[in-house]
Amino acid sequence: MKTVVLIDDDTSFRKLMGKWLTVAGWNVLEAGDGEDGIQLALAHQPAAVICDLLMARCNGFQVCRSIREQGANIQQPRIIVTSGSGYATDQQSAMEVGADEYLIKPFKGDDLIRILERQSARQISIAAAPVPPHKAPASLPADQPPRLKFWGVRGSIPTPGPSTVQYGGNTSCVEVRADGEIIILDAGSGIRRLGLALAKEFKDQPVELTLLITHTHWDHIQGFPFFVPAYNPQNKLRILGYEGARKGLYSTLTHQMESPYFPVSLQHVPANIDVTELKEFEFHVGKVRVQATFVNHPGVCAGYRLFTSAGSIAYLPDNEPFQRMRSHPGGQQTSDRLEALNYASDQDQKIIEFLKDADVLIIDSQYDDAEYQSHVGWGHGCVEDVVALALFAKVKQLFLFHHDPDHDDNQISKMLGWARQLVAMQGETLAVDAAREGLEYVLQPLPAKL
Numbered sequence: 202m203k204t205v206v207l208i209d210d211d212t213s214f215r216k217l218m219g220k221w222l223t224v225a226g227w228n229v230l231e232a233g234d235g236e237d238g239i240q241l242a243l244a245h246q247p248a249a250v251i252c253d254l255l256m257a258r259c260n261g262f263q264v265c266r267s268i269r270e271q272g273a274n275i276q277q278p279r280i281i282v283t284s285g286s287g288y289a290t291d292q293q294s295a296m297e298v299g300a301d302e303y304l305i306k307p308f309k310g311d312d313l314i315r316i317l318e319r320q321s322a323r324q325i326s327i328a329a330a331p332v333p334p335h336k337a338p339a340s341l342p343a344d345q346p347p348r349l350k351f352w353g354v355r356g357s358i359p360t361p362g363p364s365t366v367q368y369g370g371n372t373s374c375v376e377v378r379a380d381g382e383i384i385i386l387d388a389g390s391g392i393r394r395l396g397l398a399l400a401k402e403f404k405d406q407p408v409e410l411t412l413l414i415t416h417t418h419w420d421h422i423q424g425f426p427f428f429v430p431a432y433n434p435q436n437k438l439r440i441l442g443y444e445g446a447r448k449g450l451y452s453t454l455t456h457q458m459e460s461p462y463f464p465v466s467l468q469h470v471p472a473n474i475d476v477t478e479l480k481e482f483e484f485h486v487g488k489v490r491v492q493a494t495f496v497n498h499p500g501v502c503a504g505y506r507l508f509t510s511a512g513s514i515a516y517l518p519d520n521e522p523f524q525r526m527r528s529h530p531g532g533q534q535t536s537d538r539l540e541a542l543n544y545a546s547d548q549d550q551k552i553i554e555f556l557k558d559a560d561v562l563i564i565d566s567q568y569d570d571a572e573y574q575s576h577v578g579w580g581h582g583c584v585e586d587v588v589a590l591a592l593f594a595k596v597k598q599l600f601l602f603h604h605d606p607d608h609d610d611n612q613i614s615k616m617l618g619w620a621r622q623l624v625a626m627q628g629e630t631l632a633v634d635a636a637r638e639g640l641e642y643v644l645q646p647l648p649a650k651l
């Protein structure tokens with residue numbers, strides 16, 4: 202028998218709803234205010250919660266928020282918010298904080314049961330790994346060699362203007378096409394033009410996409426509301442990422458589209474969107490195996506490595522090498538300096554292992570050495586460290602990424618020149634380039650095994 206939690210401070214109406222639901226075969230639990238209702242919902246994990254909007258002790262918005270913020274920790278119920286108010290703004294706000302339905306009082310028992318048992322037209326799930334396989338769009342040939350394209354290469358904030366035309370001013374977004382999949386790395390402002398390009402390429406044909414989010418700082422998610430394929434109901438978009446420091450992935454993505462910030466809520470975006478909060482460090486997107494690791498950056502930030510049929514692509518858009526940060530006089534100190542440095546060295550070693558023999562490395566190279574001195578603990582790397590890291594890990598192709606918004610084209614070219622000089626000074630063959638919008642890179646197929 203399915204359980205429903207009924208939350209309403211209007212006792213007589215609550216009892217009436219309870220009667221309707223019991224007759225319809227539901228196990229009914231009742232609460233007279235939002236606080237008790239949240240406790241009941243968390244303890245019993247019901248299939249549905251029906252909650253009044255305006256209550257003195259914890260209103261319906263708070264109830265929705267509290268339940269949705271639990272993310273995958275609980276079985277997420279269907280939430281129906283009821284209200285005596287028919288204001289469109291209240292309805293929109295309720296949907297923004299996680300309600301599935303909004304029912305205006307008074308209503309009939311039949312209406313309530315019908316809405317309660319109706320399947321959501323589109324589902325936003327918050328599921329733990331494993332990630333289900335993704336079917337690639339028919340027109341994406343699986344035998345095309347894996348490739349990547351940069352759509353946004355800037356860190357922190359978009360920087361359009363004459364001084365950034367060569368490398369581009371849009372924030373982080375990289376498209377990878379490999380083994381029949383379209384995988385998008387981050388949704389910075391660069392994703393807007395990627396969306397337009399996809400819409401042009403696929404026209405009326407449904408497209409299935411996977412978006413991997415490293416973390417939810419603005420420069421990695423802010424372009425999403427402007428991603429045109431999300432507004433086509435035929436399209437399927439799976440968003441994968443890790444829980445943030447304070448809120449779950451779904452919650453953060455929803456909040457940036459709440460009405461004070463954007464006119465369309467995530468729930469009202471027409472494409473079939475599935476937000477999956479990752480619980481493992483290894484998973485597959487179709488045939489592409491993905492490894493993830495947490496990197497050194499404020500909050501929770503992941504790096505990904507995609508193993509395609511023609512080699513691997515590592516993407517660490519925001520990362521500050523541990524050792525450099527800890528050893529700097531202005532860096533984070535602990536009472537035992539030696540212990541702290543050993544720990545930092547181990548952490549950097551783990552990143553080197555993670556990147557070992559990568560064919561392509563796209564990595565945070567925001568500063569040069571001089572600038573880094575005044576940005577210790579900001580969560581970003583510098584060219585010297587990045588080159589050293591790539592050489593240690595025996596990477597083949599390095600892309601300097603997450604360019605500082607204060608760096609003009611000239612400065613980035615200088616940093617690139619310096620990075621290449623560092624490689625040459627060590628007699629190494631690592632290829633280095635600076636990521637720039639529109640740049641494509643095709644992975645060379647691996648030699649056939651004899």
Ligand SMILES: [Zn+2]
Pocket residue numbers: 356357418420421518519603
């Ligand atoms: Zn960033």
Ligand SMILES: [Zn+2]
Pocket residue numbers: 416418498519
């Ligand atoms: Zn960041």
